[in-house]
Amino acid sequence: MAVNDRTGKGKLLRNVVSLPLYRGQIKHFDPSWPSISRNFSRNKSLVSDLTPEDRASLFKRLVLNRWFATELQKHPMMQWANSEGIEVDLIAIAQHYGIPTAYFDLSESFAIAAFFATCRMVGDTGHWEPMAEGSGVIYCIQAMAGDPRISAICHQPFPRPSFQWAWIAELRLGESLLQAPSLQSIHFEHDQRVGEALLEKFDGGLKLFPPDPSARLASEMCKTSDLPVIHVDEVEAWLANDPKGLSLEEVKIVRRDLQKQGVRFVTASQVAYSQQDLFLAEKEWSQMNGDFYQDVSVRYALPVGSDGANASAIPSNTSAIPQVP
Numbered sequence: 001m002a003v004n005d006r007t008g009k010g011k012l013l014r015n016v017v018s019l020p021l022y023r024g025q026i027k028h029f030d031p032s033w034p035s036i037s038r039n040f041s042r043n044k045s046l047v048s049d050l051t052p053e054d055r056a057s058l059f060k061r062l063v064l065n066r067w068f069a070t071e072l073q074k075h076p077m078m079q080w081a082n083s084e085g086i087e088v089d090l091i092a093i094a095q096h097y098g099i100p101t102a103y104f105d106l107s108e109s110f111a112i113a114a115f116f117a118t119c120r121m122v123g124d125t126g127h128w129e130p131m132a133e134g135s136g137v138i139y140c141i142q143a144m145a146g147d148p149r150i151s152a153i154c155h156q157p158f159p160r161p162s163f164q165w166a167w168i169a170e171l172r173l174g175e176s177l178l179q180a181p182s183l184q185s186i187h188f189e190h191d192q193r194v195g196e197a198l199l200e201k202f203d204g205g206l207k208l209f210p211p212d213p214s215a216r217l218a219s220e221m222c223k224t225s226d227l228p229v230i231h232v233d234e235v236e237a238w239l240a241n242d243p244k245g246l247s248l249e250e251v252k253i254v255r256r257d258l259q260k261q262g263v264r265f266v267t268a269s270q271v272a273y274s275q276q277d278l279f280l281a282e283k284e285w286s287q288m289n290g291d292f293y294q295d296v297s298v299r300y301a302l303p304v305g306s307d308g309a310n311a312s313a314i315p316s317n318t319s320a321i322p323q324v325p
Contacts, residue, residue: 009087021106021150021167023139023177024117026131028187031176035100036061045174047245055246056257059235061100064221066231067269068094071217074273076282077157080289088156092168096153096161097218103168104177106141106150112164113138115202117188118195124219128205130195135187141169142182157285159210213277220271227258229265 037043040054047055069090072078081088095101107113117136119128143150149170153161171177202208209215236255239245246254259265273281 007087009085019108019143021108021141021143021169022110022113023104023106023141024113024115024136025139026117026120026136026190027134028137028185030178032178033176034102034104034171035095036065036102037173038100043174043176045172047173047239047242048250052253052257055250055254056261059239059251059254060227060258060263062235062238063227063231064099065091065094065101066234067228068097068099068218068221070231071272072214074278075214076278076285080285081157086156088158089151089153089168092151092153092166093158093161093214094218095168096158096164096166097212097214098222099218100222102171102173104171105164106143106167106169108165108167110138111198111201112208114194115198115205115208118190118198119205121205126205126209128199130192130199131190132192132195134190136190137188138186139177140184140186141180143167157289158212158214160208160212160215163210164208213273213281217271217273217277224269224271225262226264226266226269226271228269229267232265 031043033040033043036058037054040057041051042054044050047058050058072090072093073082078088091101092103095103095105117138118131120131121128141150151168153166153168156162169177169180177183199205232255236248236251240248240251245251255265
């Protein structure tokens with residue numbers, strides 16, 4: 001367990017040494033942007049250099065980060081983690097449920113990365129199918145202990161990232177995953193038989209994507225045009241106070257641009273966990289939490305030397321996208 005000096009909470013780590021991490025994609029993208037800045041007309045290192053349309057998209061996605069993280073606190077698994085002093089990266093959880101963030105998903109498992117490199121989800125159906133043509137890619141990044149921008153999701157209550165042996169890599173605004181100096185890639189031609197074999201291995205994807213109301217919640221948040229004004233105000237103040245963000249007047253313009261696009265700022269949104277969601281989640285967690293510590297043990301390790309403690313997997317010479325605390 002690693003203890004956060006600021007929060008006093010602990011992370012249940014699976015590894016504390018360097019190890020290869022993998023990411024599978026059904027095709028290669030160059031550049032390869034994190035979801036929070038995907039589909040921008042131009043990616044820049046400063047918010048002020050983005051186009052008005054891209055500023056509006058970034059603003060809305062940051063609101064979704066804050067909104068989902070706040071709603072997640074109502075989940076029985078999160079309430080249990082808080083009571084146990086277990087630290088959960090809420091934005092990393094948001095990333096795994098489809099909220100646009102500055103993170104890229106990685107995995108300790110080559111087989112899991114291979115699944116994502118050879119199979120695709122059909123729309124929003126939750127159904128996966130094997131790729132039959134085109135070229136896929138599997139990336140490998142060497143994670144080093146102490147790297148501030150690559151970290152394990154760790155052993156925690158939410159099943160989806162745990163089942164995927166998930167890690168995350170944080171990118172700064174204007175950075176592409178392909179800039180990582182340790183990045184290696186394997187490009188290959190799709191073969192439907194490979195995807196079929198991996199679908200069988202992971203039970204059609206159910207072993208990696210167990211049924212979860214948080215996935216429905218994230219999907220509805222991304223589709224709605226109604227944003228809770230409390231989180232809009234938080235992101236506005238946050239960007240205006242960030243020395244590399246925007247002036248207050250510029251942020252006000254972004255708000256007006258969103259309203260012109262049909263976005264409404266509401267006091268209360270209908271998008272939330274239902275009482276039935278929370279009841280079923282409580283029932284499911286009561287059956288699971290007795291085994292949570294079953295595989296947890298203490299492992300002693302020497303501290304990482306100063307020459308490796310601050311190594312960054314991705315160049316850090318650009319302005320970071322503000323992350324919701």
